[in-house]
Amino acid sequence: GQQLNQSPQSMFIQEGEDVSMNCTSSSIFNTWLWYKQEPGEGPVLLIALYKAGELTSNGRLTAQFGITRKDSFLNISASIPSDVGIYFCAGQLGYSGGGADGLTFGKGTHLIIQP
């Protein structure tokens, strides 16, 4: 099946630093989504990307849909303590069996901000 390689696995940064993480796939996806999950909660959608080459921002977050459709990256600028959490990328191929297929998730990037 499809697999997403998400890196880095974890990041230890200082408050105020910029953060960059990415996901690569051996297969193409038609949709890329980025989520953040905090302990005891479900993933919260950050950014959705629908077109190859698309660059989208949401406040201090910027994500891009790779031109090959096999990768995506997420940048966080000027990190703050509330950015702590696990960030997941997710890809969706498209339709199958009459409905949208499920999301394929990366293993997550654990962001830790040191005071």
Add this chain to the structure above:
Amino acid sequence: KAGVTQTPRYLIKTRGQQVTLSCSPISGHRSVSWYQQTPGQGLQFLFEYFSETQRNKGNFPGRFSGRQFSNSRSEMNVSTLELGDSALYLCASRGQPYTEAFFGQGTRLTVV
């Protein structure tokens, strides 16, 4: 607009029992998907329902099943529970296929 609601939040069951989890999607959303999250395997797709029909299924045994009602609420059932079924079960709702999926807080299932 209320978000995705999953009940119960926590559940402890014994091996061999069965369990039913519930999910109410965002009002107006007709697509409900279920995911299993474990430390070892991460987030894995179980199945998706749209307009009361299962449209897609992940690679899980037949012990995992679900259904969707006419009001779009969905239930997931796991029969003959195994220790390895301990996980956070997440439900996601979408207005239309291809659109963003919004997750609930999940049901933490512990099998002892």
